[in-house]
Amino acid sequence: MRYPIKQFAVLELTKVDTLARISLQIWKMSTDLYGFPVTLSELQQAECQQCDLISMTQQPVWMEYIEKDRLPTSDSKIKEMIRKGIPPTCRTWVWMQTSGAERKKAAVAKNYYNVMASAGEKSPYLSDIEEDSKHTFPSHPWIASEDGQAALKRVLTAYSIHNDKVGYCRAMNVIVGILLVAMNRNEENSFWLLAAMVEDTLYPGTYSRNLQGCQIEMQALSELVSQKLPRLHAHLEQTFCDISIIATDWYLCLFSTSLPSETTSRVWDALFNEGPKILYRVALALLKLEEETLLKFDNAGDIVMHMRNFSGSMHNRDKLMNVAFDGIGGLPMATIDKFREMRAKEFAAGRSEGGSAAEAESGIAGLSLNAGGAGEKVKSGFGRFMNGLDKWANKTADSMAKAAEKVGIKDN
Template identity: 30%
Template sequence: MPRSGWAREPQLLSLHVLSLCSVAGEATKESPQDSAITRDINRTFPAHDYFKDTGGDGQDSLYKICKAYSVYDEEIGYCQGQSFLAAVLLLHMPEEQAFSVLVKIMFDYGLRELFKQNFEDLHCKFYQLERLMQEYIPDLYNHFLDISLEAHMYASQWFLTLFTAKFPLYMVFHIIDLLLCEGISVIFNVALGLLKTSKDDLLLTDFEGALKFFRVQLPKRYRSEENAKKLMELACNMKISQKKLKKYEKEYHTMREQQAQQEDPIERFERENRRLQEANMRLEQENDDLAHELVTSKIALRKDLDNAEEKADALNKELLMTKQKLIDAEEEKRRLEEESAQLKEMCRRELDKAESEIKKNSSIIGDYKQICSQLSERLEKQQTANKVEIEKIRQKVDDCERCREFFNKEGRIKGISSAKEVLDEDTDEEKETLKNQLREMELELAQTKLQLVEAECKIQDLEHHLGLALNEVQAAKKTWFNRTLSSIKTATGVQGKETC
């Protein structure tokens, strides 16, 4: 059973195990309190995993120990609340050791004395507690006198069950540890610590409010391990001498003797009867509270169980859906990987094809550029030669007096009227010669211009084809890159969803 880090390891296992008959042997005998034991077993730590199952190992072992003790100690038998102490011991050791330690606490630590002689020793402990309150917490002691609240009304379980019935287990473990080391007087230290830490709240209550505070609010306060730790530190720092306790015990017995001498036996018996009836009513009330707590705990556990089952069903459905989604995602991933591989292969082929086309087109363009360069050079040479030839002809025309009359300064033929006049004077043979030469020159010039135009057209056509090829290569690269990038993004998105 896990305990808090501040609690010392209990000394239960280091105790000398008494040479007693085994639990199994005592549990086989008949017990007059068997029905009370059976009734209390289900009410002992009903929310604890070890004791919550009816007929489980925890309840079975607890029943054996309580029944064995009731048979072993016939004078005391089984007392209500004894099952809580036995359950705490069972959380630390096997049945036989737990039974032996229970007997050790009852006999050697004086716990069984509280149950004898109509709880006479228990009332002595109440008197001692009130006298200690009067000394250590006088204002709270006076307030309890004002509202007629006596120690037996709130401290019975503290002494009879050693705080095991109401308080959290990590606090109870430490109290039992201190009790085994220091003795039963430790109960006074813890009780005064509880009263001191709760003084401010108790001073504001009336009789009913104080009883409710002890029954409900006080145990809830120490569900916090920090509060329980502070309480234990306060209890350990309190110094209550045995001499003082002996003094208060002597005062109580002296007071009881005086009351016995002064009281009529019938009145004393009636008073004792009323006190026992009050104690019985209080125990029945506590019993009802425990039963109500048990029923409430069972209802809460059933609701929690139903909610847990509903959540489990919902989680199972969600798990199945998630598994199906995972299968679909893996299938989609596999398909996308195959498609990606195909796209990569296709893009690789297209790229190789485009690169070969680029090389081929580059070669063609280079050839065309070379041809165009050659044609341009030829054209320039031809133009230069034509200019030279034209200059020669002009020079000859200028040198010829008769030819000069047919041409103007720009080298063009003069008007028809003037030409006719000149032609009448020239011979037909010279005219025809000049005309033929001019036609040949114009024809050669026209052919040269035509070749230049054709070369320019071829260059433009080649440049157009080159642009188309470059666009196709760029489109192929872009399409391959976009498809590859889209495939990678899709695959990455699927993997991200799977990871989430």
């Protein structure tokens, strides 16, 4: 259920040919299912309500299995049900079952999480976790509260002790933030779901110190974009917009900072069941949905800013997932693994040709170690991205100033 706060009117600037027109739209501020503040247009409100209605029709189907405490025996049946969306009321049980988190939890002592959480105060990552927790969804009233901050810190420090090979990586904080609100603030379930994600779902090394796994995923995604969206791939190359500039946070944060929380949860429904190919499907779906618009931009800055704004307003979760499942064609895991293996070998060759430990420790800057000059493309593309940001900001400021002048608003 959504809780309206207030309505307000805004001036929306829209380009029509070479002219700018000002249209008055009514927007509504509210909170979404998980308590995040959202601002929705009338169309977005209607889309969200439609998604809610469709989701609720699936609840009786799931309750039959929840009452028996077992999933359907057919994998294809599970996939079909999950791709239609899991009702939020059923999400805790389904995520714990499909992800393998329940098996992990059952394999250790009942007080295992409490022991890890108690030991968390000795985590070598404690100061980083405390600092990052302060900046985790500061607009969410519970996550930003004392209780929310304490819960976030306990889960993250507990996991850093549980899996000392991974420890803690920035991005886990926002993932745990979504897990906690989706799991009704249940820390233990959130802990085991994080473990299932990092250890069983994502590509190995995604959260390694040099983010090697994420780098390989970015290169594999680039290959798939060249196959599935060849015009867009050529345009990104032409504008020096490396796909990593757009998609790194999609893969590190699992869309939790890019998509609205309810859409993120819809992605995770399938991610826990089908694995990392869902990240590829959703990434390709976002790009496909905006392909024609992206082809009109002449610099990386405009491309990145547009995708950031577009994904942040993707409240129609059914539309996104329909494109992800039905709009990009077949995407067998074998194809993804082939590209991963190829890029992993290139990465290893690049490391053996002189990549330094200091570069590896610099996080995403480790992209400079990629073979074939990909790192130089990233650097060059990032420079053009920043130039594009300046152009975008200047154009926006000029347009808004002219619009304000037309309606009699003075710059104070």
